[in-house]
Amino acid sequence: MIQAHELSKAYVDLHRGEFVALDGLSFQANRGEVYGILGPNGAGKTTALRILSTVLQPTGGSAIVNGYDVVTQPSQVRRQIGFMSANTAVYDRMTAWEMVEYFGRLYGIEDEPLRERMEDLFERLQMQEIRDLLGAKMSTGMKQKVSIARAIVHDPPILIFDEATSGLDVLVARAMLDAVAELRDQGKCIVFSTHIMREAERLCDRVAIMHRGRLLAEGNLDALREQHDQPDLEELFFELIHQQEAVVTA
Numbered sequence: 405m406i407q408a409h410e411l412s413k414a415y416v417d418l419h420r421g422e423f424v425a426l427d428g429l430s431f432q433a434n435r436g437e438v439y440g441i442l443g444p445n446g447a448g449k450t451t452a453l454r455i456l457s458t459v460l461q462p463t464g465g466s467a468i469v470n471g472y473d474v475v476t477q478p479s480q481v482r483r484q485i486g487f488m489s490a491n492t493a494v495y496d497r498m499t500a501w502e503m504v505e506y507f508g509r510l511y512g513i514e515d516e517p518l519r520e521r522m523e524d525l526f527e528r529l530q531m532q533e534i535r536d537l538l539g540a541k542m543s544t545g546m547k548q549k550v551s552i553a554r555a556i557v558h559d560p561p562i563l564i565f566d567e568a569t570s571g572l573d574v575l576v577a578r579a580m581l582d583a584v585a586e587l588r589d590q591g592k593c594i595v596f597s598t599h600i601m602r603e604a605e606r607l608c609d610r611v612a613i614m615h616r617g618r619l620l621a622e623g624n625l626d627a628l629r630e631q632h633d634q635p636d637l638e639e640l641f642f643e644l645i646h647q648q649e650a651v652v653t654a
């Protein structure tokens with residue numbers, strides 16, 4: 405469903421000049437799996453996910469999303485994906501229903517199918533009680549539900565979650581992870597970035613471990629643990645990062 409090949413991104417900024425934030429990321433994510441992009445702050449996770457969702461253009465490499473090229477077919481790509489991050493906005497002056505409806509219309513869904521889809525979504529995400537609540541009056545957990553609903557209203561086959569649990573309390577974060585697992589079970593292809601290893605262990609089938617824009621390890625979680633002879637993902641993560649730091653500073 406997603407094939408990224410040697411994706412790279414160099415930013416030019418005043419202080420650092422040309423700065424390579426993403427350096428040859430390759431991976432494949434499939435239907436019915438959660439693919440984890442793991443890395444510490446600044447690893448390049450958001451950059452990679454923004455390229456996949458066509459918000460940013462890569463400076464090298466390519467990516468195909470459900471058959472469409474992110475550079476040459478961006479509008480088709482956008483129809484294949486739902487994107488959600490911790491910063492996804494919920495508008496203060498719209499109700500939950502109005503917000504999801506607004507995005508459904510942006511995706512060009514006709515009135516009647518949109519209403520049916522929303523009834524189903526509000527039921528499944530247990531949002532009936534916040535249907536008429538204004539964004540300004542919602543708790544963080546309620547806002548997260550609205551953000552999920554808005555990301556999936558057009559029923560995309562691919563979902564991209566960028567550090568979506570960041571800043572959430574444990575209960576809301578768990579509800580969010582459960583929602584992601586349910587979407588996976590429905591056959592969606594999910595790319596999920598996080599720096600929280602326990603989340604990755606709970607949710608991800610395969611992962612890419614990144615640091616400083618580079619891919620340090622990639623593949624099935626159990627295979628990675630076996631290959632590196634390290635059963636604890638957090639330890640494995642530290643070891644890989646430590647090794648790369650040693651190479652960079654040598």
Ligand SMILES: Nc1ncnc2c1ncn2[C@@H]1O[C@H](COP(=O)(O)OP(=O)(O)OP(=O)(O)O)[C@@H](O)[C@H]1O
Nearest residue numbers: 415416417425443444445446447448449450451452
């Ligand atoms: N627009 C930009 N211009 C210059 N540098 C940028 C820009 N956006 C990101 N970067 C740099 O690229 C690197 C990767 O950033 P990115 O946000 O992709 O990492 P991340 O893994 O998502 O980190 P975090 O977990 O902190 O969100 C960082 O060093 C960041 O400062």
